[in-house]
Amino acid sequence: MSRAYYAAFSVARAVLLLVGEEPTTHSGVAFRLWFRFVEGGLLEREYARVLNVLREAREEGDYASAFTLSEKEVEELIEDSERFVRRMEKLWREIRETSERSLP
Helix, strand or coil, X not given: CHHHHHHXXXXXXXXXXXXXXXXXCHHHHHHHHHHHHHCCCCCCHHHHHXXXXXXXXXXXXXXXXXXXXXXXXXXXXXXXXXXXXXXXXXXXXXXXXXXXXXXX
16 A cells, blocks of 8 residues: 555645645645645545545554455555546646746
């Protein structure tokens, strides 16, 4: 689960850096993603939820002594991570296009 989470976390952080946000913690990335993009109307709230679910699964997998997921649950989380990454790539392009249009 770590790789699925870190793929989502890294792309979320990259998009935040693109707009001048520099969160330094995992919860900071989730908070700034929500505040900047969901509250700002640029991102659907389901993607903030996906990032949080992936983080929780990663933390449970890394730190809980008795954490198990079924194969189906793992597949769903990986698919969610891939969908999250695709959406962040789209958001990245939207931000870049908007900023390029506003150049003199």
